[in-house]
Amino acid sequence: MPLAVYVLGLGIFAMTTSEFMVSGLMPSLAGEFGVSVAAIGYLISAFSGAMVVGGPVLTVGLLRVPRKHSLLALTGVFLVGQALGAVATDYGVMLLSRVITGVASSAFFGVAIAVAVDMAGPERRGRASAVVLGGLMIGTVLGLPATTVVDQFYGWRASFWAVAVVTLLAGLVILRVVPSGSRPEGMSLRTELAALRNGRLWAAYATSGLLVGSVFAAFSYFSPIFIEVSGFSPTVVPVLLAVYGAATVVGNTVIGRFADRHMMPILTFGLAALVVTLSGFALFAGSQPVTVVAVVVLGLVGVSMNPALATRVMRAADSRPLVNTVHTAVICLGVGLGSWAGGLGISAGLSLTSPLWVGVVFAVLGLASLLAARKSVASQAPQLV
Structure with a gap:
């Protein structure tokens, strides 16, 4: 893989850490702004909602801009939003911060994956996606627990500033190593929208959104579940989050190796494993050993499915910036809906443990969507012959 592919993963690492860090800072943020834990969970939904709506719009506006310039501009916008969150004095300002960072993050994901796949070549799409999206996994392995630890020793504002510094570093490295290139050829709003008129693509989008929604219905509320249901000390929470993140890195690496050849079996197994694991976690969350096992399995078969999801999308509609950004938006819609639906149960x-059951519902729907797509393809096969 070209070095630039790994550098793009660094940028996604910073942005992913920013998105997910709220789940580890819930108690501190709730106390700071005088709101409920569920309200802090909605900050994750706000970030995701901004990715869903603003990311594709911003991508369209940057279609004719050289991709390196787009990456640098998006990094700058994200940095502004992150700094705003670090100085937020009330819930409204923090909400605005999450919207700004969410919009920039979504567009960055779409452009970064397109750049990485172009540099790696079509025969290594799955592996290139795995490397870039590895930043997402490492964000959970290192970024999330690190910001949680920083919060415990120096406060949540220090956590926000730390992510801002990493974002600045990523921008400087992108400036140095990502090839400049010329203006993108064949890029127009008409061609990008034409690529979206594809039933197989939207079937792939649906599975992606439901799978990720299943994971985040549970993940968004890991910290309070660990402390108040499983009985872990708050100081153990960063360790559990690191274990979860380590499992996602392992899962992402393995799945990235095999996604190009075994994409559909991997997705089927992953969704089935989510149904079983979340159900067991919900029933036995009071058991610390069960909690640890569930955390590991959810890391292995949760967001680590991203290389297989991305491969399915690119097989349906090629690797175009808007296609990738809409895929990112759909995934973020799943994040937002999952965390929002999980919060509804708590608010009621x-x-x-109610968010875990919400995750089971999302996983069952995702498995049904995947099986329906496989049945549709099988029924069309004789006609194609």
């Missing part, structure tokens, strides 16, 4: 007075 149900137990802290």
